[in-house]
Amino acid sequence: MEHVIDGRACKKTHREGNTLCISENGKDVLVMEMVNGKLQVVAGTNEKLFIKLADEASQVIIDLIDLDYVDTYLMNHACFTTSAELLENLIARFHIEALAGETEYFDKWQRCIQLKVLNVVSRWIKIQYQDFNNSRQLLRRLESFVNNSIKQAGFSAEAKTLREALDIEMAKCTRSRHSLVALTSYSLVGSGQTTPPSTPCLSSFSIASHHQSHSQSRRPSLAPSLLSFVSSVTPPDSPISSSQQLQSQSQSQSYNAPPLLLLYEAKEIAKYLTLADFYTFKCITAHDYLNGQWKNQSAEHKGPRNYIGTMTRRANMLTHWVAHELCVLKTPKQRKTGLRKMIEIAKLCLEWNNFHTSMILTMGLTSRAVQKLDDWQALPSRDTHVFHGLQKYLDVSSNMATYRQAFNKVKSPAIPFLPLVLKDLTFFLDGNPTHTPPPPPPQPSQQVVVMQSETMTTCSSENLINFAKFQSLARFMNRLLSHTSENYSFAGELEHFPFFFGIKFYDEEKHALDGVAEVVEQRIEGVADCYHDSQCVPCCIDKIK
Template sequence: MLFSLIAFLGLIAGLLYLATGARPLKWWRPDTLVAHDLRTLPYMLSYPFEAPDSRQNIIFDSASAAASSPSSTTPAPATQNSAGAAAAAAGGVATPPNTPPSASRAGSHAQLVSTPSSASIGTELPGIRAASLDKLVQRLTHHSISDANFAANFLMTYRAFSTPAELLEKLIHRYHVPLTPSSGRGAATYDKDFVHPIQVRVCNVVKLWVKTGYRDFVNNPTLIARLKYFVALMRRTGHEALADAVIKSFDKQAAKFAADEAAAARLAAGQVVSPASGPSSPASSQPGTPRPGTPVAGLPASAPSTPAHGSLATAVAASPAAPTSATSSPAILKTPVSRAMNAHIPSRSPSKEEIIASPIPMMPPSDLVADITSFLNKKQGSATDRMSRYTAMLCSDSLDALEIARQITLVDYELFRAVEPVECLEQAWSKKDKLTRAPNVLAFIKRFNDLSLLVVSCIVLTPDIKARALVLRKFMLIAQALRELQNFNSLVSIVAAMNSSPIHRLRKTMELVPEKVRQQFKAIEDLVGASSNYKQYRTRLHNLDPPCIPYIGVYLSDLTFIEDGNSSKVEGLTNFDKYRRVASVVREIMQYQDTRYNLVAIPAVIKLFSPDVSDELGINEDKAYENSLLCEPRAAS
């Protein structure tokens, strides 16, 4: 047994000798003695990230094919790429047609490329069209450049071609840079120009990953255990400040996740709390509405006050500290935060100067609230009587259209904010396992369909033409309010209902709606119309100030166009040009999740548009058309 162990260790030593350019490893160096123990041997036997560039592991954009990135483990000058602007069009990547560019203001995202940009720091490198995962990780943590756009695009889409566990292992492997240069360059220069920059960038990527993709670690104890190991490794190898930054980011995101889950639980329990009012607000103490849609698969219905995995700081606090590196670490990547506007506040903790009071809610009178509560709790009477009661409450002068739109928007925002980037990859919302892969996207789609169905049903199930015109007018006024609130998802839902066959044909009813209201609604139809691939809507969206709720259908169409028009592989390599385009769409979706609406919830009004009401009063399209014919029969030929 002892002989076998000695033979095995000898074999390992020989392999290490060959793998490091036939140079003896400096095991006695203080900064490597602790870090490079037997657990790190698999990482030291092979280091694929600095393999020479070839058609088998990387394909550059055609505009920069003549350029080549440094591939040696020894730092070398990179080729300057002057074709950065043209790189986005290279490689035959399909993008949605007639998509207007985003505004140049902060917070907008145009189509992003990994070629040189203002976000890049250091030497510029040619753009990547396709590459192996090792080469993508190399670019992600390159020793001479730091490209925030590339990092954001990669972390947004990596789960389409990898897994969280595989990515973390790749980053840990990348961190274990070979101890000895393969050239004659001195060890001190090698550490300063190559080893240290790579390790720092690996740490920065992990920190950014924890910040933007914390859900990857939820209910994944194995991944968290590996992260704890890596943080401890960072401490032992002289990167204490970066280790502390990762810990701080992880614990901050854990607390934020717990707060979000608690808010979702309160919403599901009917305790809707606005950001400004807090739990003690009188409005927030009323019964609310169940949260529509399906919860995130695998997550608890309510979050404990502390994360189940505990604080990351506690797990690594006992790790021995290493001497602080003499070279200071560069700044860790930051992401912009949308500013507060009008009666809204950001979802982060705002400063006193940023908090602006929420608008005073237009509370319905107590007798109307009692009627709504009775209607919802006591489901008595025929379907016709129930619809008559519902439309009477809806069209009451005591229930303002703006306040209805606010309550719709409060629930819409929570559903929209729950959408995760991974749900937008590979058309997950349309796959067989869509309920587990894209539950929040499906919940948001269901909310759209429920509202549209309810609008159609309310109109065609109102037999009296004057009462029907009042219902029609009310929904047009709600649409105007939704436009002012920048809730485009529900706005398009109402417009879709108005343009459906059962409603569009009701010309006599439409004539009873005041001309001014009809003209205003026509302007709304033009704004969100599909003409020129939603050109007007896209222009409006890219020039507004948040908060807003975009129409999810446009993004899903764009993602479908990109997915269907581009293969995921190019000559066996990951088509990163495709995922760069996907990331630009997903990032735009995510940026509108940053800023909350500062509105006071009125649960009784919220319940009027709950899934239960839609399921009870809604009718299918065929029955809706039959009722439409009863309202206004076809003219005799």
């Protein structure tokens, strides 16, 4: 059986069940599997994976661009090549030339390949422009290709489209990401209970002018382990010389301010906390998850655009803030009210699919110091029952099955528990090999062994890139980012974003949540100097007991 992969040579193929292997010189170079009636790449050499981006597989428009494959490749290409090498290869592929005796083949496929290359470049700009923003040399090379080579090849309209896409992304990068999220917040407002709509795919340049037009609905273009996160929330004893001083300063600020939990309704506080974490979560891109420095614990405070670090820091501060808010309540009656209100806030967050904030607040309530309060005994059975229900989502047994089963049923808008997101992402990145395992000893009756794992295939060649790993990772990313495709129905009640850097009022009129936003954020920031101090909360609790 012969199979043409790039038009330059014929490749031998062999099948084993649902697996198709394309080989050269007796070694597999591309492995595909039939999934739901469609061949999907699961492994291949770097060269063959690249050619698959813009190959001659079909001239039919519906098969012309496999956006799932293209997006997966672009999102993860840094794991097996460099951005500079990828761009140069795309440019070379665009300038493909006919060899001796290939005129007929060349005339048939040249324009199709060039259009596919242009669509790959377009997707790269739109879903991962950070690669170009991080390298001036890479951006200049792309601009030269767009402004010169593409036009000279007769693709003026396509060059204009790419130039416009570049200008849009360059303009976005002149502003912080959170300022763009703030500016577009109202356009996302939905019911909060509907299924997230599909986002239209970027149209395919002028392919429709050479074939019949076609459009598809597409998904939106595109977070340390749990244990390490929990340890940072409740840090072990550490030799902080200024511990008592920091705790005293924080206590003084809190006790001099009116009790927050007595000033506002639980629903107001829950709404604000939900919107604050939702917008911060929305700022995190696939590039941040896959190529960021979030694994480095010291990165928590670095830079206003480190949104994973920002959300991690905020979660740690929220856990500490729970205890501080209870400490400012001077009487047992007030503390009982405070506990009930904190439980109600966490419950409301959960009802709005805000698992992250709900679970972070529950962690604060379950901390050893807070659990020592005698006021727990005075809570009504209803509140105790609700609190026990909230605690179930923090149960780590069976890989946090209670949380996972509940979250898998939610619709956008939703906020997943960030520590578990980071833990799962670590598993995808480090728990699966980037290259396929070495081949097993030769067996006369079997050339290909397909493993049960979704992300691993053993082939008769070494050093094939395990593309199934990156497909699983891309699906995980798409599901993760889809949770912010709609906004909360109450988003219009907040005009002030004090949780973002430098975001002020857009008008003089305050909206319903702006007042609570200012007070809550000031109180949360009030623990910024002491939330790392493991002795602060116990000292606060001991003082009021």
